[in-house]
Amino acid sequence: MHVTHDPAAEAAATISFDDFLKVDIRVGTIIAAEPFPEARKPAFKLTIDFGPTIGVKKSSAQITEHYALETLVGRQVAAVVNFPPRQIGKMMSEVLTLGLPDADGKVVLLAPSETVPNGGRLF
Template sequence: MHVTHDPAAASAETIGFDQFLAVDIRVGTIVEALPFPEARKPAYKLLIDFGPVIGRKRSSAQITEHYSLEELPGMQVAAVVNFPPRQIGPVMSEVLTLGFPDEAGKVVLFQPTTPVPNGGRLF
């Protein structure tokens, strides 16, 4: 599967609803944000709480342009929670934290506009 970060790219191919349902996107609250100096591109290490069923999961996120370490704890974010874990340098990333590119291609986190229970699934 090829994923593009080019906002001007054409939309992806049409998929069935079952394929959409196979991607488990949940909301969680960042409980810890740490520097990640070993990353090839500037990034933070995040610990995100997805509630009692999924629990706390680790993620690496290239969000240093728009967010400071101090403002991230307590922030709700969306993430894909059913990809296999991925080794990113010395960190095992367990979920893919979601965001959109700004005009310069820097990541802006995808967040609910009002607080929602951790673990809620996107539909």
Template structure:
């Protein structure tokens, strides 16, 4: 399926820095609760199934890309406000999508 460039622009993908990480033992699959600084958009929360390659101590301070204009989803007791983006490794486990240089939080992907 092809989409127009205008359709692509409807998806608001921004940079964010992970500021806090906690285990999410209530999740059906292993996950973390994340707090992200999205610049002018403020702090947003998310849940991410990224426990295979990451641990809380190494995630804090990492920049990631996330979709900020999906409606919030309730995932157990967590209200996920953004979708943190990742791609699968050879085993189908999530590898985060990140800028390769530090950029401003809230910067929009183009």
């Protein structure tokens, strides 16, 4: 799942802490990465293990500028796991893998600085 954002946009409106808690952001480990030639924009299909509670989920990620397929398996990433699934091409994307824009607007994955248990929730 991918949502396009303007990195130069103004800060979002203030929300309550309860609103923040509605967004379930978890860490998972990429267990498979495949080409996604059917995507409108260059992307990879990721299979991510979020541990026993959330399980294994699929995601489409526009990360082809900074990452090669062979470097992704085993990497931990952060993702929103409580959005409804979204059809992207022929794939049903189940989670939104999170990233930040580099200086050119290309996606850099958001990940913990140290290995943590799969399924850990951001707080």
